[in-house]
Amino acid sequence: MKKQNQEGLTVKKEENFSEWFTQLIIKTELADYSSVSGCIILRPRAYQVWEKVKEACDKEFKKIKIQNAYFPLFIPEKAFEKEKEHVKGFAPEVAWVTQTGNTKLKEKLAIRPTSEAIMYESYAKWIRSWRDLPLLLNQWNNVVRWEFNNPVPFFRTREFLWNEMHTAFATEKEALAHGNKVIQKYNKVTEELMALPGIYGRKTDKEKFAGAIFTEKVHHYLPNGRIIEGTCFHYDGQNFAKAYGIKFLDKNEKENFVFQNTHAISTRMLGTMFAIHSDNKGLVIPPRIAENKIVIIPLLFKGKEKKVLEKAKEISKKLSKFSPILDEREEYSPGWKFSEWELKGIPIRIEIGPRDLEKASVIIVKRNTFEKVSIKIKYLQKQIPKILEEIQKELYEKAEKELKNSIKKTEDKKELIRLIKDKKMVKVPLCGMEKCEDNLKADTEGAKVLFIDSKESPKNKKCIICRKPAEHIVYVGKSY
Amino acid sequence: MKKQNQEGLTVKKEENFSEWFTQLIIKTELADYSSVSGCIILRPRAYQVWEKVKEACDKEFKKIKIQNAYFPLFIPEKAFEKEKEHVKGFAPEVAWVTQTGNTKLKEKLAIRPTSEAIMYESYAKWIRSWRDLPLLLNQWNNVVRWEFNNPVPFFRTREFLWNEMHTAFATEKEALAHGNKVIQKYNKVTEELMALPGIYGRKTDKEKFAGAIFTEKVHHYLPNGRIIEGTCFHYDGQNFAKAYGIKFLDKNEKENFVFQNTHAISTRMLGTMFAIHSDNKGLVIPPRIAENKIVIIPLLFKGKEKKVLEKAKEISKKLSKFSPILDEREEYSPGWKFSEWELKGIPIRIEIGPRDLEKASVIIVKRNTFEKVSIKIKYLQKQIPKILEEIQKELYEKAEKELKNSIKKTEDKKELIRLIKDKKMVKVPLCGMEKCEDNLKADTEGAKVLFIDSKESPKNKKCIICRKPAEHIVYVGKSY
Numbered sequence: 025m026k027k028q029n030q031e032g033l034t035v036k037k038e039e040n041f042s043e044w045f046t047q048l049i050i051k052t053e054l055a056d057y058s059s060v061s062g063c064i065i066l067r068p069r070a071y072q073v074w075e076k077v078k079e080a081c082d083k084e085f086k087k088i089k090i091q092n093a094y095f096p097l098f099i100p101e102k103a104f105e106k107e108k109e110h111v112k113g114f115a116p117e118v119a120w121v122t123q124t125g126n127t128k129l130k131e132k133l134a135i136r137p138t139s140e141a142i143m144y145e146s147y148a149k150w151i152r153s154w155r156d157l158p159l160l161l162n163q164w165n166n167v168v169r170w171e172f173n174n175p176v177p178f179f180r181t182r183e184f185l186w187n188e189m190h191t192a193f194a195t196e197k198e199a200l201a202h203g204n205k206v207i208q209k210y211n212k213v214t215e216e217l218m219a220l221p222g223i224y225g226r227k228t229d230k231e232k233f234a235g236a237i238f239t240e241k242v243h244h245y246l247p248n249g250r251i252i253e254g255t256c257f258h259y260d261g262q263n264f265a266k267a268y269g270i271k272f273l274d275k276n277e278k279e280n281f282v283f284q285n286t287h288a289i290s291t292r293m294l295g296t297m298f299a300i301h302s303d304n305k306g307l308v309i310p311p312r313i314a315e316n317k318i319v320i321i322p323l324l325f326k327g328k329e330k331k332v333l334e335k336a337k338e339i340s341k342k343l344s345k346f347s348p349i350l351d352e353r354e355e356y357s358p359g360w361k362f363s364e365w366e367l368k369g370i371p372i373r374i375e376i377g378p379r380d381l382e383k384a385s386v387i388i389v390k391r392n393t394f395e396k397v398s399i400k401i402k403y404l405q406k407q408i409p410k411i412l413e414e415i416q417k418e419l420y421e422k423a424e425k426e427l428k429n430s431i432k433k434t435e436d437k438k439e440l441i442r443l444i445k446d447k448k449m450v451k452v453p454l455c456g457m458e459k460c461e462d463n464l465k466a467d468t469e470g471a472k473v474l475f476i477d478s479k480e481s482p483k484n485k486k487c488i489i490c491r492k493p494a495e496h497i498v499y500v501g502k503s504y
Numbered sequence: 505m506k507k508q509n510q511e512g513l514t515v516k517k518e519e520n521f522s523e524w525f526t527q528l529i530i531k532t533e534l535a536d537y538s539s540v541s542g543c544i545i546l547r548p549r550a551y552q553v554w555e556k557v558k559e560a561c562d563k564e565f566k567k568i569k570i571q572n573a574y575f576p577l578f579i580p581e582k583a584f585e586k587e588k589e590h591v592k593g594f595a596p597e598v599a600w601v602t603q604t605g606n607t608k609l610k611e612k613l614a615i616r617p618t619s620e621a622i623m624y625e626s627y628a629k630w631i632r633s634w635r636d637l638p639l640l641l642n643q644w645n646n647v648v649r650w651e652f653n654n655p656v657p658f659f660r661t662r663e664f665l666w667n668e669m670h671t672a673f674a675t676e677k678e679a680l681a682h683g684n685k686v687i688q689k690y691n692k693v694t695e696e697l698m699a700l701p702g703i704y705g706r707k708t709d710k711e712k713f714a715g716a717i718f719t720e721k722v723h724h725y726l727p728n729g730r731i732i733e734g735t736c737f738h739y740d741g742q743n744f745a746k747a748y749g750i751k752f753l754d755k756n757e758k759e760n761f762v763f764q765n766t767h768a769i770s771t772r773m774l775g776t777m778f779a780i781h782s783d784n785k786g787l788v789i790p791p792r793i794a795e796n797k798i799v800i801i802p803l804l805f806k807g808k809e810k811k812v813l814e815k816a817k818e819i820s821k822k823l824s825k826f827s828p829i830l831d832e833r834e835e836y837s838p839g840w841k842f843s844e845w846e847l848k849g850i851p852i853r854i855e856i857g858p859r860d861l862e863k864a865s866v867i868i869v870k871r872n873t874f875e876k877v878s879i880k881i882k883y884l885q886k887q888i889p890k891i892l893e894e895i896q897k898e899l900y901e902k903a904e905k906e907l908k909n910s911i912k913k914t915e916d917k918k919e920l921i922r923l924i925k926d927k928k929m930v931k932v933p934l935c936g937m938e939k940c941e942d943n944l945k946a947d948t949e950g951a952k953v954l955f956i957d958s959k960e961s962p963k964n965k966k967c968i969i970c971r972k973p974a975e976h977i978v979y980v981g982k983s984y
Contacts, residue, residue: 059625060578060613068571068641075572093551096543097615097646097663103539116605121615123600124650133540135577135601135615145539161548166577166646170604183577 032367036304041248042176045299049177052307052368054298062175062182066291069307069368070178072315073294074185078164080217081187081289084209088202090160090189095142097166098133104141107267113234114138117169119182135168140235140286143190144268151282153273154194158202159282162189178295179252179504186290192282194274196261199283203257206287210255211242214289218297219310219420220244221427222254225475225499230458233286237261243474243499244296245427249447251474251501252296258286300423301392307369308392310419311412318348318408319370321361323377335401336376339386342405346412348374366391371415372408390415392422431499437467437488440500444471449501451477453485453494460489464500474499512847516784521728522656525779529657532787532848534778542655542662546771549787549848550658552795553774554665558644560697561667561769564689568682570640570669575622577646578613584621587747593714594618597649599662615648620715620766623670624748631762633753634674638682639762642669658775659732659984666770672762674754676741679763683737686767690735691722694769698777699790699896700724701904702734705955705979710938713766717741723954723979724776725907729927731954731981732776738766780903781872787849788872790899791892798828798888799850801841803857816856819866819881826888828854846871851895852888870895872902911979917947917968920980924951929981931957933965933974940969944980954979 033051037044049055054070066074082092098121105111114137121133136142143161151159164187175181189206193199207224214220222242232239233256242254264270265281273279301308311317320343322329322336333352340350349370351361358375365373375387385400388407392415399407432443433451443450454460454473465472467489475498482494513531517524529535534550546554562572578601585591594617601613616622623641631639644667655661669686673679687704694700702722712719713736722734744750745761753759781788791797800823802809802816813832820830829850831841838855845853855867865880868887872895879887912923913931923930934940934953945952947969955978962974 056626056629058576058622059580059583060576060622063576063578065576065626066574068573071573072571074574091548091552092555093548094546094554094665096538096540096545097648098540098543100539118605119601119613120603121599122602123612125596125598132603133599142538142540146536146545149536168577185574 032363033304033306037247037302041246041299044304046177048298048302048307054294054307055177057177060182062171062180064175064177064181066185069315070294070298073297073309073313074291076217076313076315077213077289077293078187080213081210084212085162085189085206088160088205088209089158090162090191090206092164093161094163094165095136095139095146097136099136099139099142101132101134103145104134106141107235107264110140110235110264110267114169117171119168119170136165137167137169138286138288139163139165139167139188140190140264141268144264144270147190147192147282148269148271151192151270151272154275157192157194157272157282158198159192160189160202161191162187176295176504178292178298181291184291186288189285189287191285191287192265192270193284194272194280194282196283199285200259203259203285203287206285207240207242207255207257210287210289214242214254214293215420217310217313218293219312219416219423220254220293220297220300221420221424223427223475223499226478227475228456228461228473228498230461231473233258235260235263236286237263241475244300245423245430245449246296246299246504247426249430249502250504251449252292252504254293254296255289256287260284260286300426301419302369303392305363306367308419309369309371311371311416314369314371315347316349316370317346317412318343318372318374319361319365320348320350320374320376321358321365322350322352323358323375324354325378328378328381332376332378332381335381339374339376339401339404343408346372346408371412374404392418435485435488440488441468444468444500444502449474449499451480451497452488452500453482454496454498455487455490455492456495457487457490460487463489468500468502471500471502474501474503512843513784513786517727517782521726521779524784525775526657528778528782528787534774534787535657537657540662542651542660544655544657544661546665549795550774550778553777553789553793554771556697556793556795557693557769557773558667560693561690564692565642565669565686568640568685568689569638570642570671570686572644573641574643574645575616575619575626577616579616579619579622581612581614583625584614586621587715587744590620590715590744590747594649597651599648599650616645617647617649618766618768619643619645619647619668620670620744621748624744624750627670627672627762628749628751631672631750631752634755637672637674637752637762638678639672640669640682641671642667656775656984658772658778661771664771666768669765669767671765671767672745672750673764674752674760674762676763679765680739683739683765683767686765687720687722687735687737690767690769694722694734694773695900697790697793698773699792699900699903700734700773700777700780701900701907703907703955703979706958707955708936708938708941708953708978710941711953713738715740715743716766717743721955723929724780725910725929726776726779726984727906729910729982730984731929732772732984734773734776735769736767740764740766780906781899782849783872785843786847788899789849789851791851791896794849794851795827796829796850797826797892798823798852798854799841799845800828800830800854800856801838801845802830802832803838803855804834805858808858808861812856812858812861815861815881819854819856819884822885823888826852826892851892872898915965915968920968921948924948924980924982929954929979931960931977932968932980933962934976934978935967935970935972936975937967937970940967943969948980948982951980951982954981954983 236258262281477497485494716738721736742761853869957977965974
């Protein structure tokens with residue numbers, strides 16, 4: 025047996041999260057850097073997770089009549105500039121095409137940072153009467169936002185993949201009702217498939233989407249105390265409709281502007297999922313979203329190889345619906361293989377050696393807890409789905425506990441500063457002034473208002489910054 | 505019942521193909537123009553076909569171990585320029601990002617016209633030993649080629665969607681064998697799903713891909729006599745491996761460059777499919793790839809509406825696996841609906857009125873031939889799949905006949921010129937000189953050598969242009 029170099033993660037998640045995360049991404053072959061600064065390569069191990077997210081979303085979206093389409097990558101400068109708040113929000117990060125071949129373009133083209141501008145020109149053309157509503161279109165595409173902050177794979181990259189759903193309705197009521205339905209569909213995917221708990225809440229005006237009436241997002245808690253935004257819902261009211269002229273004749277032949285929503289989920293969610301579930305041995309992936317749910321490792325002792333290998337192949341065939349990997353490579357030792365597949369996050373390991381054979385059983389090891397059990401081969405088909413679901417549940421519950429434990433409450437500014445340093449998400453009373461949000465950010469060295477708590481009343485409470493009467497209770501934390 | 509404007513296609517396919525095609529695309533809501541010149545919007549009716557092509561390809565690709573990944577949209581100028589032939593071929597059509605926000609970039613970035621340059625930098629990093637081979641990666645993405653010719657939806661657009669598969673092998677033999685397998689997989693999708701016959705053949709050196717050793721493509725015959733290229737296979741040998749330094753240690757610890765293939769299929773294929781099967785009434789889509797395979801139109805005569813509608817709903821439910829559209833709108837007449845769904849290409853129409861109800865039957869109309877049959881409701885579930893398969897077969901056979909009828913043969917230049925004018929594909933003997941290919945193009949007002957006939961011997965034949973001994977028999981035609 026040849027000696028092979030094998031290097032697992034050399035830093036601990038709890039000690040140096042960002043170095044741990046980078047090693048996790050690179051060493052497990054989820055992604056890699058490219059020669060374009062800030063743009064990463066999604067390697068098959070990560071891309072297949074994205075495909076599963078897409079597939080699950082599409083299945084849910086279809087139930088509420090959303091259709092997929094594809095709009096151009098480019099937005100002419102003039103189209104881009106129609107909605108003033110929108111352009112102000114995105115312009116600093118836009119990548120511009122100014123030249124094709126050796127020819128300078130007459131009008132430069134923005135690479136979409138988001139597609140409102142190009143889509144709504146068409147909506148204005150396509151929507152004529154109430155019969156054309158609702159219009160429920162979704163795109164899965166790539167967008168570019170040329171951020172100048174330090175790039176982090178998945179969390180902050182200059183190009184990323186996402187879906188952007190842009191819907192148009194005859195009334196505000198219909199728009200809001202459909203928007204809430206969409207969020208439920210996303211939640212189904214992120215909670216049930218990706219095992220990610222989150223808290224949903226509305227942004228303050230300062231933090232809302234450029235051009236929206238309000239923005240609501242799901243917030244996830246990362247192990248480094250940072251809060252990351254997940255799926256979102258921007259209610260645009262008639263803002264874009266007025267800027268782009270999206271009008272319709274209602275049943276009474278009266279002309280009106282449409283009401284619009286926008287929703288999105290991006291490859292950021294992959295980073296969130298990898299970061300929350302994985303550990304110091306490597307990747308941990310929720311079984312429901314794992315491509316290969318099992319790895320089978322035959323323990324090949326001299327003289328017994330043939331029998332063991334035959335049995336391993338038989339088991340692999342029997343469990344084919346879990347897309348097992350049968351690692352029969354001769355040039356690696358079993359121990360090497362154990363580490364390899366732990367690093368790469370296969371949910372269940374099956375070990376089979378001559379002694380197990382004698383007992384007609386195998387050893388099963390759960391990736392998330394490393395619990396070991398011996399299971400009779402004849403019960404495998406029945407037991408495997410149960411163990412996979414057990415892992416799925418454990419991952420969700422662990423993440424939920426971490427999220428809940430992170431939430432603290434205070435009305436005292438010093439305490440807030442201490443809690444933020446301690447990587448908590450903190451509920452505090454706040455007045456509605458944008459200036460207090462700015463001061464809060466300065467005082468806490470960068471924490472911001474994440475969202476408004478819609479359930480708790482601010483009655484008789486004082487703003488944690490200016491001590492004037494509070495307008496709402498908000499969640500404060502450091503975001504990615 | 506309100507009077508509605510309804511406009512079908514106003515020109516005939518056989519009289520003015522290009523105007524017919526444009527009307528087909530726009531009026532059936534397959535695609536639309538955007539404010540970016542040369543870039544189109546794929547509306548849901550076309551995009552769902554693309555999704556089905558993707559899904560079918562992925563299923564086939566998976567069987568031969570191809571994995572999907574995603575590489576950046578951008579290619580730094582230096583990376584792009586490494587393979588000389590390649591850059592020469594693509595540079596005139598490249599869209600360049602030179603500015604982000606208000607900042608000028610130090611090095612301009614090409615938007616990928618194809619991804620060799622960015623992918624192979626990574627291949628050079630990832631491939632170290634024979635253990636890392638073969639590397640079989642595929643991408644589904646958007647690419648940009650800023651053509652200055654007149655854009656045509658699907659056939660010639662400046663941005664298009666495609667897959668690009670880039671594989672690397674230890675030996676030429678493995679590369680060629682795998683390349684042929686890939687072509688078979690594509691054929692399965694284009695022939696069996698899209699009902700598109702084609703002829704596979706190798707390009708002359710003049711027409712091959714920039715940087716390849718050879719290029720082979722499937723060629724489809726359009727109703728206007730133009731030949732359109734379908735799926736393709738570029739064998740790159742070690743050309744790119746040498747330019748990008750993709751080396752590996754073989755089992756004997758000897759260093760060698762890898763051998764590479766590239767394959768692709770693009771949204772062009774959708775245009776090919778729409779153009780070949782559709783007719784003067786509108787869109788015709790092969791049933792296997794149609795999202796909605798049936799439309800049910802209840803004939804609502806006064807007093808009998810309720811009974812007819814109930815039955816129509818019952819039938820719709822029974823046939824749910826064919827995703828039927830039940831058109832129960834009251835504001836449109838049955839005749840209007842017939843034209844509407846013929847225009848939009850639903851393979852089967854089911855008409856049900858009070859008289860049919862009495863006989864416990866319905867009328868079935870096939871979209872491709874307009875054949876009408878009466879079928880007992882109780883036999884529907886059994887008969888529908890048969891009729892759908894019949895339509896699928898008829899479409900393929902009709903296209904195959906047109907393709908075969910287009911092929912003519914001559915050794916006389918005048919005859920060639922006449923046949924090309926008559927919209928034929930013509931087999932002629934040719935010497936190997938590039939100059940003769942140029943002259944052929946000039947003499948025929950734009951026809952070119954499509955591919956080499958590998959089956960027919962050029963023995964004793966003379967080049968149709970220079971009359972020197974022919975080196976091969978080639979297919980000549982006007983390409984899109």
